[in-house]
Amino acid sequence: MSTDHYIVLSAILFSLGALGVLIRRNAIVVFMCVEMMLNASNLAFVAFSRQAGNLDGQTIAFFVMIVAAAEVVIGLAIIVTIYRTRRSASIDEPNLMKY
Amino acid sequence: MTFSTVLTSLATSIPLEEHSSDVIAPSVNTPAAASGIFTLMFLLIALPALGAVLLLLLGRRSDKWGHLLGTLMPIGSFGLAVAMYFAMLHRPAADRPVTQHLWNWIDVGSFQAPFALQLDQLSICFVLLITGVGSLIHIYSIGYMKGDPHRRKFFAYLNLFVAAMLLLVLADNYLLLYVGWEGVGLASYLLIGFYIYKPSAAVAAKKAFVVNRVGDVGLSIAIMLMFVTLGTFTFEGVNEKIGSASPTATTWIGLALLLAACGKSAQFPLQSWLLDAMEGPTPVSALIHAATMVTAGVYLIVRSNAIFDLSNTARTAVLIIGAITLVMGAIIGCAKDDIKKALAGSTMSQIGYMVLAAGLGPIGYVFAIFHLLMHGMFKADLFLGAGSVMHGMHDELDMRRFGALRKVMVVTFVTFTFGWLAIMGVPPFDGFYSKDKIIESAFGQGWVPGLVALLGAGVTAFYMTRMWTMTFTGKARWTEQNEHPHEASKWMLFPMIVLAILSLVGGFTLAWGNSIENWLTPVTGFAHAETVLPEKIISYSTLALVALGALIAYRQYRRDVPLTAPQHVSALTVAARNDLYGDAVNEAVFMRPGQWLTRSLVYFDNKGIDGVVNGVAATFGGLSGRMRRLQSGFARSYALAMVVGAVLVGASLVLVRM
């Protein structure tokens, strides 16, 4: 199988994820879309790694996974806290952090 | 030079030196290093300086005896000066100038200013005058300032003045002279403003200093010109090298020195400060604003004779300034009812005489100094007399409230009369000898200066007789209950008597056998005036004019004088009462535009320059204010921006690749 297929899939997944981030309001869903984007890029890394024949891309994919895991922990904690205080998980609600 | 031709055409041209055979040029002997008593030369200055420092540092602790210490210092200097004078007499003329090099003051490249003193025939005259009259006035002040809580401070300032004035006349270069020059200005500032709680005194003091500074600019420029053209500014170096300088440079140096002299000696157009300076205590007016400091300008011109001898333009300018001031001062003196201001007008006028004489060149230098010395005596006498009258009359200055004081203040009356006769030039009083010589020399220059000087003598007689008559004769215009005039204390009478005697005997002593001419000639040079009229005729017509002026004044003011000045008088009288509009001109030409300029510049600085600076800041502030609106707080719009940005970057990369 050529690398192209993986890359196309990765691009589709990434675009879906980006679209989700842009149009969904529920913080949890947005969060999962971000995860989808990260994993799309992981897919690309691994594909390229296989094409190049070395392990660099795979290593980075592991890094991304670890960062993503950490991010999930903190992100979910924040979302839960926000939900507790504001009774909503809408991402448009907490727009207090502006100018 | 057109400027030069205009000036010279105003007065008849000066007989050039090669034409007159009997010109004695100043000798160019190098002064010898001080030896013997002259090694104490520095003490002349150090004593009064020490007095000033001690009195100021000790403060209130020396209140009880400060005035005595302050008086002893100039007396000590006077004693030294007399000793030096006799030591000088014993030397041949060529050995008389001595210098004392104290230390290298400023030494930068070719700019060499030694801190060195020079005593020669000219400066010893001044030293004797300053310390002599100075000591007398210190003694007078003991009595005059008796009730003043700040008497000690007054003596400190007087000592400071004496020290600075001595530095001025003893300096051996122009830069050190400058130190004394501004030093006396500072002392004058402090003393005019001595009654510091009086706003008018403070304003007058400031005015005197600022106007003097205008003159000081002239002195600065003169020194810089000397440095640039000659590479030196010691008297000796300048005298020696000025001959090889270009005529233009010489003329400009002369004119700059004249500007300096105008400031210090209250000559037109910088005369306005002197009348206001009468705000100071009367001894100050006598010492600083009559006898010594205001004559420093004459000293400067005579000292720089080598420069003025080489530039007809500069010399003619001196002559014209002197003539103008002579007339102005006399006119002002005629109209003032305030006794001190009338005397101040007369001081202006008499210094005008000296400056005029100095402008005559070698035929006049000696007589300028002669008149300066005589003036120092009789004018101090007159001022002290005026002070005594004021003292007796509860600080009343208006002559319209005096009258018939001869009966109650006999000593003051007699001494004042001596001064009055001297200033009018009645023989054998000292003013006769010096003034007569000046008028004669002026006729040596031509008709115009001669007639101005002659006329001035008549007007002098008029205003001085007016003052004398209004003050001492006629009916009393005061009441015993209100003023209670009385004679002053012995402290005050003693100096007045001494000065009165000097006014009587000073003239013929110095004129005896042309001794003053012979004494000063090695420094100033001398030439005999070839007058356009026989000397006898000049002498007699002067005396006749003086008699006429005195008679008119006596007839007019012996009768009842109204207590308030009449209002319907000629335009000239009104102008004279207003100091010939000197202040009005200054206000209109300098002060008002200056204030306007200052105000508008302050506005410009705040709104213009700082406006631009703050404007730039505000622009960036405004821009960032707009741009932070983009920070809306909606996470999804940020995400959109990121995606758009990423797409744009990706797209442009792709485009570049293609």
Added chain:
Amino acid sequence: MNNMPILTLMIVIPLLGALAVMLIPEAQAKLAKWFALGVSLLVFVMMVAIATQFKADSPDQFQFVDSFTWIKAFGVSFSLGVDGIALVLIALSVILVPLVIIAGWNDADDNPHASVRGYFALILALEACMIGVFAAIDVFLFYFIFEAMLLPVYFLIGRYGGQNRQYASMKFLIYSLVGGLFMLASLIGLYVVAGKELGAGTFDFQTLTQLHIDPGTQKLLFLGFFLAFAIKAPLVPFHTWLPDAAAASTPATAVLLVGVLDKVGTFGMLRLCLPLFPEASRYFAPLVIVLSVVGIIYGALLAIGQTDLKRLIAYTSISHFGFIGLGIFAMTTQGQSGSTFYMFNHGLSTGALFLLAGFLMTRRGSNLIPSFGGINTVAPVLTGMFLIAGLSSMGLPGMSSFVSEFLVLAGAFAKYKVAAIIATTGIILAAIYILLMFQRMMTGPIKAGCEKVGEINKRELVAIVPLVLLIIGLGFYPKPALDVINPAVDRVLTKVGQVDPQPAIAGVTQTPVEQPAVTSTAPATSASEGAL
């Protein structure tokens, strides 16, 4: 003694002192003050040691050189050394700091925003920077300290100042940073140019002065340095930060700011711009002369129009900086020696004026001139000191400032007559601004509110009297300072390739300039004769 890195110690000791002061608990503020004073006096003693061992006629340009490698890759070293110019300015800083600490003893008390110890620690830190910036003989080190010294000043104004302090400190900082940015650009340029010519870049001052930079590049590099210095000095039209900063800071800070910190600008022009970029300096000299003369008159006129005491003094300084600039760029021995000495004297006289103004303002509780009146009656000694400081500021002969002012004018007159004459009229304006202020504040009847103004106290006298003594002493005997300055200035002039103009009549016989103008025909000048 000479092996001791004394200059480095003079920087390290106040820095350590500043740290130590910060460690003293706030409850013992008094101890902090005494400690700070002690440190500054120790530095002063070291300064005296340097001054006595300094050899004015030494063949080396810099003495007491300490050199440590700092950033090897860029050829940066931590090199210190002093010549006459630097020595005089370091002396000024070191004299002023203890006096300022004494005068500002109570400045930081009752300050709700900041601690007392912080105030004195910052002053010590600033002292270290001032010594460093004058002693640096590595251009990068100079730049580094030039920027670093903004921080103590920023905090001194911003935390301890009066009204408007936020605005003023920010304005000061931004202005200085903009200037510093230009300098940084030029500095990098200089490094590159040096790299091209020598093969390896360097920041060593003496090496850099040996470069042959082409004139076009020189001009650009010169402008970068000059802008930074013109803002620091400040020359008109880059001056508007100074009145704000001076008015908002405490008197002690104002003294250090105007008295010493601004001198870094004029010092930089003289010690860096001229030797590094001789051709460009000559090219731009007329422009700088014009700016300076405009500054003299403009600053003086604005000073006359001020109603705020500290702003007035700040504007007089702008006028004085014009004189300094005039002297430096006239490029004559007299002008540059005069300017260097002027920097020193200006620190003394303006320092005294600011401190006295501070004493008055603390007593009266107002910094507006119209709220004073008749002070002489209640505080004659304070008034007298104020008058002396004022007279010094207007260059009265007999005060040290006269010597320097006249040297500047005479030096400028030799080359630029018109400029010098216009500058000379500045002395009239100087008399007006000082005496007008004196008249309004000190004379006349006592104004309401001034009755309680007390006489100067002992602590304040201790801070002022040394300044007054120096002002008058150096006025009559400026030799110690001038002897040190002259050789250093001659070096600069040689580097710029300028020779003093000869006297106009000197066709006959003249030794080339450096020697007294004695014509061979004259048997003796009064100077040499007096030595007999």
